[in-house]
Amino acid sequence: MGANERYPSGPNPAPSVQADSLKQVEPDYGDEFTPRPFSLTPEELGRLPATLATEPIPVxxxxxxxxxxxxxxxHALAWTPRAVYVEWEHRGLHRAWVWASAVERGGLAS
Known part of the structure; x- marks a missing residue:
């Protein structure tokens, strides 16, 4: 896999793992109903290796x-050429894979 323009790994190469080994994470809400985000499936991830961020990248x-x-x-925690593994806080910690085109560095959400 070549250099990634969107999330360069810097002078030290970042380790990589199989993308589908990074699973969706959701807080335990007990009996309370709370909508959970959709994460990309292993088929959508394409069995590609994912580059792990050496530090979380604000996105x-x-x-x-x-x-x-x-x-x-x-924060972006890992990425492939087509997807980004994102972590965020909203009434608990969430992690999910989203399409790379749905992610941009830094800023404030509107």
Whole structure:
């Protein structure tokens, strides 16, 4: 895999793992109903290796929830040429894979 223009790994090469080994993370809400975001499937990830961030990278990302999108401020933890593994805080810690085109570096979500 060549250099990634969107999330360069810097002078020290970042370790990589299989993208589908990084699973969706959701807080335990007990009996309370809370919509959970959709994460990309292993088929959508394409069995590609993912580059792990040496430090979390601040990002804005569009995340899909049932029936509505959410524009979140979070951190990129890993990426492939087509997807980014994003972490954010909203009533607990969430992690999900989203399409790379739904993510941009830094800024504040509107």
């Amino acid at each position: 804005l990302a569009w995340v899909r929830l049932p029936a509505v999108p959410a524009h979140i401020q979070g």
